[in-house]
Amino acid sequence: MDQTDLLDYRNMMEQALRGVIRDSLRKVAQEGLPGEHHFFISFLTGMEGVDLPATLRRQHPEEMTIVIQFQFRDLEVRDDDFSITLNFNSVPSRLTVPLAAITSFVDPAAAFGLSFSAEGVESEGGDAPPLPGAKPRAPRGEVVPFKPLPPTEAGG
Numbered sequence: 008m009d010q011t012d013l014l015d016y017r018n019m020m021e022q023a024l025r026g027v028i029r030d031s032l033r034k035v036a037q038e039g040l041p042g043e044h045h046f047f048i049s050f051l052t053g054m055e056g057v058d059l060p061a062t063l064r065r066q067h068p069e070e071m072t073i074v075i076q077f078q079f080r081d082l083e084v085r086d087d088d089f090s091i092t093l094n095f096n097s098v099p100s101r102l103t104v105p106l107a108a109i110t111s112f113v114d115p116a117a118a119f120g121l122s123f124s125a126e127g128v129e130s131e132g133g134d135a136p137p138l139p140g141a142k143p144r145a146p147r148g149e150v151v152p153f154k155p156l157p158p159t160e161a162g163g
Contacts, residue, residue, distance in 0.1 A: 024121050025106045031114070032089050035075070036082040043116040045076035050108040056088060058103035063095060070110060073102070 031046070049072040050057065052064055063071065073093060075082075081092045081101070088105040113120035 028112045032084045036084050047113040048073050049111040050104050054108035056105035057108050060100050
């Protein structure tokens, strides 16, 4: 920690922004996805607390991106993680993802996204990073411009 930041503002900001993700997921768990909203969530698969089937872990040994849009069920959101059932090749799979494992969260319908590095927040609201898959990494604290894909490319 930098001696000029003895209060650890960066950590507080990261926790607050992860709270935005938690609150968004809680709202969807209670009310469903409104309008055109959908989420791309990338996370570190090797982080403690990540629970996913062995086949998915082998396919994604470092990072994985999931889409929460049309076919999901049993979304449960707790203070520090969430669980969801998604279909992979027509096979339902239950995943549990700690909020701390999330590397990016994007809602293309709102042109909103957050990106986190192992060291903390890389960019925040307003402008969002490109959709996961492009693996953008901005210099720390710099906002990455959001460029939405046409609905057919974004899975909509």
